[in-house]
Amino acid sequence: MTTTQTNAQTFAQDSRIKEAKALLLDALRDHQNSIDGVRPPHPGMQAETHAILSRFEEQRAGSLIFPYLGSGFGKGPLVELADGSVKYDLIAGIGVYLMGHNNPLIVEANIDAALSDVVIHGNLLQNVDSTVLVDQLLQLANRDTHVFDHCYITSSGVMAGENALKITFQKKHPANRIFAFKRNFAGRTLAFSQINDKPGLRIGLPDCFPVDHIPYFDPTRPEESIEETKQAIMDRILLHRGEHAAIIFELVQGEGGFHVGQRLFFREIMKLCRSHGIAVLVDEVQTFARLETPFAFQYFGLEDLIDVVWIGKASQVCATFFRKDFAPGKGLMGQTYTSTASMVRSSLATLKHLSEGGYWGPDGKINRLARHxxxxxxAFGDETGLIEGPYGLGSMIAFTPFGGDGEKVTAFVQTLFKNGVITLTAGANPTRVRFLLPYTVLDEKEIDKTLEIVFATLRSFSA
Ligand SMILES: Cc1ncc(COP(=O)(O)O)c(C=O)c1O
Structure with missing residues (x-):
């Protein structure tokens, strides 16, 4: 009998594999039953975990943000740590665990990945799944209007940004200046250490190329803000004629403190830059799959004005999207590790779930939970005066306690961690507390439970 199936396909359909998978997932669900809320560290595990963490911090020459070492188990928004504690995770490993912890859909995707050859995908070998994923990512990016002709997968958010920079510099050669916004953050390579508006993170590093930091949108003075930013751009363009290759946007600033831009602001600045031959780049590493549309550029209606976009975090793989005329010259891009079978399968499972789960749209689940x-x-802020805000957009939500005092907010977030809710600070002057809600595994009741802990901690902290 002739067959048109590969061995991989017949292997995946083997009834023993289906049975084994069903057994594994049953066992997972059974063990998840014992995780039903926040739990303090187990007294017998605390000292050992502390010692392991201290050694690890010593080995990596730097402390971790939290004493956070996962046990490798969790259930939805709840994660178990190595000290036996269970905590609500509202920052999701800074946005990666959009599907929550030990989500059976992701576990199943990873069983499939484990059974497939090619752990590491890269320059020389990618499984056919990568092509399915790139098709789906391009369809999502082009779902309203055709924007991008190409999508290149890579291993991290900042690497997707590096690829964006390289194709842009190559196209705009010899222009080598970049416009970036104040409070911008886009990762920690040498190139992005120049672009980030965080001078502290580039101490001792050599300059790669000049960057002009310009003011971001100010919602308290929308019209003046547009004019001021345009003026700042024009001043720089006149000073350095023909030298600017690109401008980089975050449509909702992530690390900078969940500051939200405005459609008119973006359109005016983008049009001005394009009219001077400056490429428009959008970093969607933190915004992808957080708003009511898959990409933030779709929410703000910027399809006609952008050239290159990159994503990461929630997408499980990282990727750079670009128009035809930005296609790289031979050899400009290429990596031994672009992703893994696990990342590609997790990404496919996440995209499928998002497309079927009623998440998108003004009244989709993302906005419903965000509104709640x-x-x-x-209501808490109005009642107690303990917080300002909230700020942000969609499932990116932040608030400012203690007038945004960096030290106090950092101490608060550490205490909140001890009390069972993982969040993170964002921004400086003011420093805020932020959530990247893992909305696929949350409902209103679960959000209320986590907020009760947040509010109790705020009250006790202020007292
Ligand atoms: C907007 C933005 N761009 C890029 C990055 C870098 O991504 P990665 O840490 O995956 O390299 C981050 C990380 O926080 C980010 O928030």
Whole structure:
């Protein structure tokens, strides 16, 4: 009998594999039953975990943000740590665990990945799954209007940004200046250490290329803000004629403190830059799959004005999207590790779930849960005066306690961690507390439970 199936396909359909998978997932669900809320560290595990963490910090020559070492188990928004504690994870490994912890869909995707050859995907060998993923990512990016002709997968958010920079510099050669916004953050390579508006992170590093930092949108003075930023751009263009290759946008600033831009602001600045031959780049590493549309550029209606976009975090793989005329010259891009079978399968499972789960749209689940969270935070702020805000957009939500005092907010977030909710600070002057809600595994009740802990901690901290 002739067959048109590969061995990989017949292997995947083997009834023993289906049975084994069903057994594994049953066992997972059974063990998840014992995780039903926040738990303190186990007294017998605390000292050992502390010692392991201290050694690890010594080995990597730097402390971790939290004493956070996962046990490798969790259930939805709850994660178990190596000290036996269980905590609500509202920052999701800074946005990666959009599908929550030990989500059976992701576990199943990883069983499939484990059974497939090619752990590491890269320059020389990628499984056919990569091509399916690139098709789906391009369809998502082009779902309203055709924007991008190409999508290149890579291993991290900042690497996707590096690829964006390289193709842009190559196209705009010899222009070598970049416009970036104040409060911008885009990762930690040498190139991005120049672009980030965080001078502290480039101490002792050599300059790669000149960057002009310009003011971001100010919602308290929308019209003046547009004019000021345009003026700042024009001043620089006149000073350095023909030298600017690109401008980089975050449509909702992530590390900078969840500051949200405005459609008119973006369109005016983008049009001005394009009219001077400056490429428009959008970093969607933190915004991808957080708003009511898959990409933030779709929410703000910027399809006609952008050239290159890159994503990461929630997408499980990282990728750079670009128009035809930005296609790289031979050899400009290439990596031994672009992703793994596990990342590609997890990404496919995540995209499938998002497309089927009623998440998108003004009344989709993302906005419903966001509205609920925002209204609870607002009511608490009005009642107690302990917080300002909330700020952000979609499932990117932040608030400012203690007038945004960096030290106090950092101490608060550490205490909140001890009390069972993992969040993170964002921004400076003011420093805020932020959530990247893992909305696929949350409902209103679960959000209320986490906010009760947040509010109790705020009250006790202020007292
Ligand atoms: C907007 C933005 N761009 C890029 C990055 C870098 O991504 P990665 O840490 O995966 O390299 C980050 C990380 O926080 C980010 O928030």
């Amino acid at each position: 969270t925002v209204s609870r935070l607002k």
